[in-house]
Amino acid sequence: MRIALENFTKTFGETTVIDNMSLTIDSGEMLALLGPSGCGKSTTLFAVCGIHRMDGGRLLFGERDVTTLPSQQRNVGVVFQNYALYPHMTVHENIAFPLKVRRENRADIARKVEKIAGLVQIGELMARRPAQLSGGQQQRVALARALVREPDILLLDEPLANLDAKLRLEMRSEIRRIQQETGITAVLVTHDQVEAMSMCDRIAIMNRGEIVQLSSPSEMYDNPSSDFVAGFLGNPPIAFLDGTTEEGGFRLANSRVTLPIPSNLAIAGSGVPMRLGVRPEFFQPGNPLKVTGKVSFVEIQGREELYDVTLENGAVLRSIQPHGGNHKLGDEVTWGIAQDRILAFGPDGSRL
């Protein structure tokens, strides 16, 4: 079902957390709300599920205006960060609870619970209590409970934050599989860019209560609208070079090094402050646009090696290279930047 937030505003006391935000989630789409903590992504989620009252704007589920409806009548399924399973009930009772509350008949409940338990693959755990389950199993139960009454929208609040690294990987693809099999519209709230990029159709990246950019993961990675977005996506993160434009080029701050300005940019005049962003995969020994610096940090990651190269003026570029480069800390290296992949940002951080 298509979900639309129109001019959503939320205040807590005197502070306005979210001001006039609009967002549309297409039917069957999985959308990530991504951002640093305190950016308002959870607030948005709680407004959609009806736990927070909206201070302004409208919320539409399909054509239905649910802005003032209490949570109970909205038909949303929520998976909380700590799963919020009911500790005194068995897995079966947990999943059946939303149906029991709606007074569905016994046979229907049993059938639906069994079906959904099969989907999330916890059929053999039905008699256990939450305390007897592992983190991943609890997560599956929470998903099953949120999905069992076929909600209009599934909301996931940092669902993977409490899992260890290996399980996180497994549940990432599991949640995506379940979402696609049920075809449900879903919103994932996360501060982890890898989760957002790998699980979702589109990402809404938020900062200070605003949606900074809304697009598909690869589009957002290749074409960030600001240095904030560019810095948020990508691991290892992008490196920034500060400097000013001058006749026919870009001069790095506090140095004589100049780089040609990317050809696709039309820069007017010289002396304009500017910021260049270079992703680690585009700073490689083989590229043409050479810069020289000292290796100041080495991280062996097995398949790959990550280097920090400190330039003459103190700016740091990152490079990620296949295993076997064998560069040592303190080595002087001259590597190249892929010129057409440089991202340029203006003084206010917006993309040029």
Place this chain on the structure above:
Amino acid sequence: MRPNFRIWPILVLLSILSLPLVLMYFYLVVDTVTDTTAGSLLPDRFTLEHWKFLFEKPETGRASIWPVTANTFLFASSTSLIVVMISLTAGYALSRLNMPFRKFFLGGILTLHAFPTVTLIIAIFLMLQMSGLYNTLIGVILVKTALELPLGIWIMKGFYDTVPWEIEMAGITDGASRFTVWWKLVLPQVQPGIAALALFSFLEAWKEFILPQVLAPSGASQVLATYLQNTIMDDRKPDFNLFKSIGLFYALPVILIYVVFNRKLMNIYGGGTKG
């Protein structure tokens, strides 16, 4: 594992310090089934005579023990029941609901709890007399309940505070009403608190002496505490063995409750954290 200090000196010290108490309890039990010549430490003979009060009225025209026991039981259990019911709802309101004057209520509860009961007794006496509840069991129950409530509400609030908000949010988004969430999802989480508070207020009422003594002194609404006091008050030759037997009889339920439920009772001091 070797402890990093010697245990036996502490054991010896504690044993010596608690010896008088242990001896007193020992004699309390022994004296109820023996006769001892005045001045002697050792009992002369075994007898069950002191327990006759269980089967017949003691002399000097006093009431039989059983109606009095029934009174005490009624007093303690009604107090416990009402305290639990009110604390459960009031504690939830204070812990969760965004109600006006919340701070004021919380402060007020603590103040009331710290207030010494005895100073209120004359005012309460007058109020009961005006409302016609003087010398009735109901009157004593109401007063005792009111005095126990601050602690009960405060304790239940503490237990509610440990229940994660998300459980309630999950219940709401699952479609349950606020009441269903409280009844079906939250109450089971504070169940240890309910048990502890019920037992605790039962014991508090069971041992209450001042209130029944002042507010329901005579006849039909007598409880064991006042009955016990009467056995030595108005006698010209006090029967201390009878006094001890009734005392032991009076203490038995308390001991029993402590033995059976001591883990649950300890919860009340833990503030609801799971051990």
